[in-house]
Amino acid sequence: MGEKVLMKGNEALAEAAIRAGCRYFFGYPITPQNEVPEYMSRRLPEVGGVFVQAESEVAASNMIYGAACAGARVMTSSSSPGISLMQEALSYIAGAELPCVVANIVRGGPGLGGIQPAQSDYLQATKGGGHGDYHLFVFGPGSVQEIVDITMEAFEIADRYRNPVMILSDGVLGQMMEPVEFPDHYEPGNIPKPWATTGAKGRPRNIITSLELDPVKLEQHNIALAEKYKKASQELTRHEEYMTEDADVVVVAYGTTARVARAAVDRARKAGVKAGLFRPISLYPFPSGALFDLATRAGAFLTVEMSMGQMVEDVRLAVNGTRPVHFYGRAGGMIPTTREVYGEICKVVEGRV
Amino acid sequence: MRKVFGRPNALTSAPTHYCPGCTHGIIHRVVAEVIDELGVLDRTIGIAPVGCAVLAYDYFNCDMIEASHGRAPAVATGVKRVLPDRVVFTYQGDGDLASIGMGEIVHAAARGENITVIFVNNTVYGMTGGQMAPTTVPGQRTTTSQSGRDISTAGYPIKVCELLATLGGAAYIARVSTTSPANVARAKRAVKKAFQTQLAGDGFAMVEFLSSCPTTWGMTPREALKWIDEHLEPYFPLGEFVSRGRAS
Amino acid sequence: MHEELIVAGFGGQGVLVTGQLLAYAGMLEGKKVSWIPSYGPEMRGGTANCSVVISSGEIASPLVNEPTSIIIMNKPSLRRFEPLLVPGGLLVYDCSIIDVTPERNDIETVAVEANRIADGLGELKVANMVLLGAYLARTGVVSPEAVIESLSKVLPPRRHHLIPLNKSALEAGLVIS
Numbered sequence: 027m028g029e030k031v032l033m034k035g036n037e038a039l040a041e042a043a044i045r046a047g048c049r050y051f052f053g054y055p056i057t058p059q060n061e062v063p064e065y066m067s068r069r070l071p072e073v074g075g076v077f078v079q080a081e082s083e084v085a086a087s088n089m090i091y092g093a094a095c096a097g098a099r100v101m102t103s104s105s106s107p108g109i110s111l112m113q114e115a116l117s118y119i120a121g122a123e124l125p126c127v128v129a130n131i132v133r134g135g136p137g138l139g140g141i142q143p144a145q146s147d148y149l150q151a152t153k154g155g156g157h158g159d160y161h162l163f164v165f166g167p168g169s170v171q172e173i174v175d176i177t178m179e180a181f182e183i184a185d186r187y188r189n190p191v192m193i194l195s196d197g198v199l200g201q202m203m204e205p206v207e208f209p210d211h212y213e214p215g216n217i218p219k220p221w222a223t224t225g226a227k228g229r230p231r232n233i234i235t236s237l238e239l240d241p242v243k244l245e246q247h248n249i250a251l252a253e254k255y256k257k258a259s260q261e262l263t264r265h266e267e268y269m270t271e272d273a274d275v276v277v278v279a280y281g282t283t284a285r286v287a288r289a290a291v292d293r294a295r296k297a298g299v300k301a302g303l304f305r306p307i308s309l310y311p312f313p314s315g316a317l318f319d320l321a322t323r324a325g326a327f328l329t330v331e332m333s334m335g336q337m338v339e340d341v342r343l344a345v346n347g348t349r350p351v352h353f354y355g356r357a358g359g360m361i362p363t364t365r366e367v368y369g370e371i372c373k374v375v376e377g378r379v
Numbered sequence: 380m381r382k383v384f385g386r387p388n389a390l391t392s393a394p395t396h397y398c399p400g401c402t403h404g405i406i407h408r409v410v411a412e413v414i415d416e417l418g419v420l421d422r423t424i425g426i427a428p429v430g431c432a433v434l435a436y437d438y439f440n441c442d443m444i445e446a447s448h449g450r451a452p453a454v455a456t457g458v459k460r461v462l463p464d465r466v467v468f469t470y471q472g473d474g475d476l477a478s479i480g481m482g483e484i485v486h487a488a489a490r491g492e493n494i495t496v497i498f499v500n501n502t503v504y505g506m507t508g509g510q511m512a513p514t515t516v517p518g519q520r521t522t523t524s525q526s527g528r529d530i531s532t533a534g535y536p537i538k539v540c541e542l543l544a545t546l547g548g549a550a551y552i553a554r555v556s557t558t559s560p561a562n563v564a565r566a567k568r569a570v571k572k573a574f575q576t577q578l579a580g581d582g583f584a585m586v587e588f589l590s591s592c593p594t595t596w597g598m599t600p601r602e603a604l605k606w607i608d609e610h611l612e613p614y615f616p617l618g619e620f621v622s623r624g625r626a627s
Numbered sequence: 628m629h630e631e632l633i634v635a636g637f638g639g640q641g642v643l644v645t646g647q648l649l650a651y652a653g654m655l656e657g658k659k660v661s662w663i664p665s666y667g668p669e670m671r672g673g674t675a676n677c678s679v680v681i682s683s684g685e686i687a688s689p690l691v692n693e694p695t696s697i698i699i700m701n702k703p704s705l706r707r708f709e710p711l712l713v714p715g716g717l718l719v720y721d722c723s724i725i726d727v728t729p730e731r732n733d734i735e736t737v738a739v740e741a742n743r744i745a746d747g748l749g750e751l752k753v754a755n756m757v758l759l760g761a762y763l764a765r766t767g768v769v770s771p772e773a774v775i776e777s778l779s780k781v782l783p784p785r786r787h788h789l790i791p792l793n794k795s796a797l798e799a800g801l802v803i804s
Contacts (some may be wrong), residue, residue, distance in 0.1 A: 092426075
């Protein structure tokens with residue numbers, strides 16, 4: 027690995043994308059993700075890439091569609107209201123099975139909401155987001171280093187599965203500085219893209235479309251997509267466990283909230299309370315199997331989110347009624363504190379909920 | 380025997396789904412002939428719209444992409460920025476380009492995106508059954524302006540060529556029609572210039588076709604062409620609005 | 628060793644840079660570090676603050692709700708952050724521009740005439756470095772040398788001519804407490 031540098035999450039994300047071979051960025055300003063396009067506008071021309079500030083998120087995401095059609099490694103970033111506007115293109119991109127990477131630096135909502143960190147786009151991100159029967163692959167990094175690692179891998183995953191990958195970050199992770207290391211030498215994967223529309227010289231022409239008017243064929247396409255997602259659920263799920271071996275209560279949290287939860291688990295352990303942490307890193311596909319396995323030993327679960335309860339639905343589905351699943355959430359840009367989460371852990375252990 | 384007339388290489392052999400008398404067929408052919416004559420078929424990527432030409436990817440015999448409604452210029456931007464040495468064109472109708480996609484077309488022109496846009500203006504939403512479009516002229520009857528477009532409530536039609544001509548990035552802007560053999564010949568010259576503008580790297584080029592929709596207009600094909608000459612052309616004058624590229 | 632610090636003051640006083648210098652110095656010394664700024668409209672001419680965690684072990688949460696130390700550069704920030712300090716925690720503040728005294732008596736307090744000292748050095752903008760020096764003298768969280776080394780990493784190149792002045796201000800703070 028190279029030299030350690032102190033970087034903001036958003037800038038580290040942008041640099042990681044460039045290291046992963048991303049040469050095209052189309053975006054639109056919105057807080058709290060502006061460091062990403064700003065960094066890209068500065069760095070991409072240095073490496074022979076292209077930065078375009080689009081007229082809207084709608085246009086930016088359709089430029090991504092075009093660049094992905096042309097076979098490029100391409101990405102955009104935005105924040106919640108902007109991501110809503112990108113759902114049109116994301117549905118087309120998923121339908122046409124094109125690779126791209128999208129970062130959502132989530133802020134509080136609904137509507138214009140606020141600009142402070144939130145996890146209230148979990149359902150939109152993991153359940154499809156736009157119209158039609160599709161999924162993005164979604165990852166929720168928990169540190170600046172993990173933002174780097176996941177972003178670099180995201181391009182490989184997108185190419186391998188021909189599917190859009192979303193990095194679900196938030197204002198805290200985006201603005202936070204932590205030491206990061208980039209690999210000294212990284213060779214971006216070179217997965218052939220014979221399907222790309224690059225001009226039909228020397229081959230039959232390619233057509234990229236998500237239109238299929240024959241219901242029989244469209245159903246076949248839907249089935250093929252579902253099989254892809256099933257395969258991904260076997261290959262892409264990942265999570266991290268902390269002190270879960272003997273835990274009476276396991277906190278389930280991702281991203282920023284998992285950092286707070288880990289501090290609360292430490293506090294609980296110091297106080298003699300057997301708490302642990304289950305941190306999903308892949309949010310779609312969700313690490314349901316590992317969570318179900320854990321349910322055979324853990325006493326109870328406590329899902330903590332910066333929302334009024336979204337991932338908790340997946341936790342409950344995974345645990346499948348075998349153990350109680352409790353919830354604690356803060357929303358609107360409020361972040362749960364270590365003290366609050368510790369208090370909730372104690373309540374669960376003492377049977378007060 | 381000498382072959383004097385045939386299908387351009389840039390068109391597939393698929394029979395089109397366009398209605399009898401619709402001018403999409405002529406416009407497809409004009410574009411295809413130009414692509415053939417410029418010898419760029421194997422490095423051309425076309426972007427189809429949403430609307431009657433949604434299946435244009437079945438007819439143009441090159442790499443094709445189907446875009447969402449109105450976004451073809453944004454998709455074309457993405458392709459062209461990745462592959463600047465390829466020829467990229469969009470084929471869009473009036474609802475697609477001048478209504479839902481107005482933002483995309485204006486900004487593609489303003490940026491001077493080095494693409495070619497074929498804009499087919501038949502003043503109605505044909506695919507969905509003939510509703511009022513942003514280019515429907517005052518008094519024109521459509522299924523959503525059944526007493527004729529009332530400018531006091533529905534406002535005025537948008538003159539896209541005149542609007543885009545104000546933008547610095549627009550290198551070639553022209554309006555043509557296909558109502559007579561002479562007009563078709565003029566249209567082809569304009570389309571050729573629009574592609575040559577791109578090949579020269581001069582910037583954004585667009586050709587607007589005044590087009591007919593006999594089906595939703597409730598006219599015979601011949602009446603529809605006459606109606607273009609008599610009712611559309613006065614409102615949307617033909618000609619070159621911008622021609623400032625090296626190719627011009 | 629585990630320090631959770633909040634630096635707070637007006638935008639333009641070098642609040643964020645002070646925190647970044649500490650984080651960078653900690654990283655150079657092989658410690659685990661994190662830095663988070665407040666962001667949004669409050670940054671524009673209003674108050675600014677950042678949270679820094681420096682630890683010999685893994686940092687669980689980078690968010691600081693119960694700081695072990697605070698460096699305070701204006702009155703509103705004193706009012707806001709003094710109550711959050713853990714009992715026995717350290718408050719370092721600029722007594723030359725904050726005209727009230729801290730209220731708590733279960734904390735350690737270091738009053739520094741940072742603005743006046745900076746003025747004496749010829750540049751009010753290095754008052755933050757005086758406070759940082761005083762903080763380091765009391766806590767030893769990182770070495771002054773590591774902070775000085777960090778200056779060239781944290782300050783943009785166009786400000787590198789101010790490094791000697793920043794160094795002088797840091798040294799002036801180091802001898803205070």
